[in-house]
Amino acid sequence: MSTDNQQPTTDNHFETLAVRTQTERTQFDEHSTPLYLTSSFVFEDAEDMRASFADEKNKNLYSRFSNPNVTEFIDKIVKMEDAESGYAFATGMAAIYSTFAALLNSGDHIVSCQSVFGSTHTLFTKYFPKWNIETSYFKAEDEKNVEKYIQPNTKILYVETPTNPAIEILDLEFLAQIAKKHNLLFIVDNCFATPYLQQPIKYGADVVVHSATKLIDGQGRVLGGVAVGKADLIREIYLFARNTGPAISPFNAWVLSKSLETLAIRVEKHCENALKVAEFLENHPNVELVKYPFLKSHPSYEVAKKQMKLGGNIVAFEVKGGSEGGRNFLNKIKMCSLSANLGDTRTIVTHPASTTHSKLSGDERNEVGITPGLVRCSVGLENVEDIIGDLRQALD
């Protein structure tokens, strides 16, 4: 995208990049970026059209390939993640699927952390084997031995951190070194942290993927996804996406680009509320266990402190009384929402064992750290005393 004097400079800070990165103004001198709802773009003449299609002009051709609103959204995330390049998708899963599909060949192998988002797990177990792509998993507590899962045909090391929903923390610096040593692509789902709390590329990640549906939108409105990273890899991902069609709508990209302007300030408050909720839960007699990265009791507290600015907005906890206890707790909730989303302004509670991860067997759930009484709370932006009040009355 072309730039003009609205553009921030490279030494500007995160918040400034988020607010000031904008598409070029039109002849109307608008202050806020307008919505470009157009499927295609026009050309001056046959020569302009030829040169544009030959990629000589860096010009928009068709909104499956690029669109000014989409480009603005991508430009912001690229700067916020300190990446070289990026591409945006209709959903987080489209970003994750396209990244794997573009970078893998039949016969390749993936090493992944065990606790991953449910649909990502389904890609690994149900679809990739159809193309002779197998996945091996390592547990968070076995991270130091990750090399024993690497095979001659391993191509990708894939992790989420913090993981959904077990809130495990994986050491990005350590894993990036292992990936480099074995010539693997290191890919990180940075959805739970957002670029504000954690920038995996600084530690050596090759590609970072996001579900923008969560904290990036932050207001429970639109779906979206993005992949950013090394330019040559993003080029492959872009070509795959351009031909297979998981493009994001310009409207959704416009919404998400506006959301990024307030990401830092929203995430600060989400994390402040979440830490207070985690501390409250840790001291409640009907709670067996609390998992929150910035609680000293978290097994990877030191790693979380090293690589994350704050602890994120997701608190996982184990209610006493197993599956029954977890469901009873949800039934008593009055204000917080029972919903499948997370990263919304509204606090959301879910019971993964009976919902998002119900397709897994009991053993598989235990393997990925989803115990029967586990509750996942996405702490929102209501007054924290009201959030804690609701949780307290449901636990008491």
Ligand SMILES: *Cc1c(COP(=O)(O)O)cnc(C)c1O
């Ligand atoms: C929600 C989520 C996804 C999938 O994103 P969608 O936008 O729902 O497709 C991927 N990874 C993580 C960690 C998520 O929480």
